[in-house]
Amino acid sequence: MLHAEVKSETLKKLVDIVGTIVDEVKLNIGSDGINLKAVDPAHVAMVHLELTKNAFDSYEAQETELGLNLSKLEQFLKLSSSDEMVKIDHIEDENRLVLEVDKITQKMPLLDTAGMTDPNVPQLDLPIHLVIEGKHLLKGVKASQNISDHIALTAGPDGFDMFSEEDEDLVRLSLSKDDIKELDAPEEVRSLFALDYFSSMIKSVSGDTLIQLELGRDYPVKLEFDFAEGNGHVRFLLAPRIETS
């Protein structure tokens, strides 16, 4: 059972975040809020998103699972402006979701969740932890996109670097200790990532969003941030590229 009201903006953000990883997702509905885990078809990136009931204007739910087509939801949300309220109702016997905004009502069939299992999340021990503002990551990614398909993330006691090179071109964004909100980096590490994945993971953040990064040497990166005024939290994991000669 789900019966809730939430700002369109919050759902848009959810679609924005999860839509970079998958098209279809299983939402786990609980009495305190919703959460989901999804891995992309190539098993390179994973997302874990939680939205507490405080993110909703009203929220009544019993534990259930909803199989959602994100493109359909996105189309519906385009009919609303960010601060409009969306009413959500789950009609269990029809297995449909009823969405209402302004004067529009849409009934949306839900996907069968039988084949949609939560992915296993690898247990990782990442030595480096840092917190930086979204604007730095956005800028570093933008610079890299001009020249390459990959981006190397380097962190150490002195700071954090985003670096790309292709043929003769090279671009680097360097942040010193002072540019970084928190830095816990006893050693220097570097991992290389596919830029399209990395850029889509951060595309929903704004300049002042605080982003937690955890890094290792040739290891996945973990990236976390809050949304929906702190009532939503998202964690991404991205597997690295390892170029051995």
Place this chain on the structure above:
Amino acid sequence: MSFNPADGEHFVKRNPRCILCRGTKNLCNRERCPVLVKYYSQVRSKQLTDSKDLFGSSPPGVFVGRYGYPKVDIGPLVPPFKGDTFEMDTPELWLGKSIDDIVDFRTSLVRGKYTVGVDDVDEGGRVVDYTRDMALCKEPAEVEAIFNKKPSGRITLSDSVQPYGPSAPIKKLDLGTLKIDRRLDRVYNDTDLKAVEAVLELYDKGVFVSKIQRAFSVGALGVDENRRFVPTRWSITAVDDNIGKNLREEVKEYRPIDEYRIYETWELDNRWIILMMPRTWIYELVEAWYPETAWNPYGKDIAIISSHEHYEGRKKYAEIGGCFYAARLAVAERLKEEGKQAGTVILRETHPGYIMPVGVWNVRENVRNALKNEPKKFETMKDALFYISTRLDIKIDVWIKNSEVLKDALYQTRLEDFGRGEKWA
């Protein structure tokens, strides 16, 4: 040639100017593409017609130019003889023909030119109506064309469009009885049907891709007020792109293949290797042009260029040009037939026998043809790459270095490589 340019990486150059341009972008700032000019000089001049009148059976073929857009030259392609000329404008039937054969029969097609605004599909007058009607035909049409002056020029070559012969401005056009293709006629008369949907409907009904492209170019498809002439070159890619995209999305519903596969073919001194990998959709075309081939005529080095797309497809036009979309159509079509998906890399090694560009059909039809054969199957990527190294001259390391998808397959790790856990650590 005394040296094998494939011997070492030293002899490979990435993204060279001529291959990026292929006579379309004027990257060298010269008035005419010097590569094309060189080929023109090699083609024997043929006296097609000595008068301003031409009678013949058009395959039927039509051509919409791109110069002067949004004013363009449209008109029929007509040979100076009658008979069953259908094959002359149906590249689906050209596999196995030599470059000389293709150039020879295509040079016989005289291009009539009639300048119109691209929007004038409805009220452009008789030449416009007749040109469109011809594009809807299933059999050759008898045409009488009266030109303002004698057709001139020898042949026009392009990387995307198949060659054609001399041209002249049309003064008057007359047609014999036309045999209209009912499938084309249906979508032409449905003025509420979007162009993309019309293209897909025609493809599903088995209309040759080249005929869909022909109808698309004359503004015979789409919602009434959006209909317009589309230069032949753009039509070819638009149709390849739309069909391929649609097939790709269908293919993504299926399970991946179970093994590594290699399909191959060798035609017009082009060696084609198609590697399919057991994974979700990703696709790339990598081309290596030897010195003295069509788009690398001056180089001493092999020139390599590639374009790829990930699972979601790509937004920017492929660096490598229309061939990217033509080959993608063939790949997605094959996978859909089988009800499987795969990651695909096409490696094209173009050897010096490929002396001039003959059009993008060459890519589509050769890839289709290769995919009709039984593939060689392999358990591992390593075995597949080893086999490739026995079939192509260029070293496998060089291919890998120039292929984003091969690099991805070899170097991109998966999350499960880092152990499985239950909790979000």
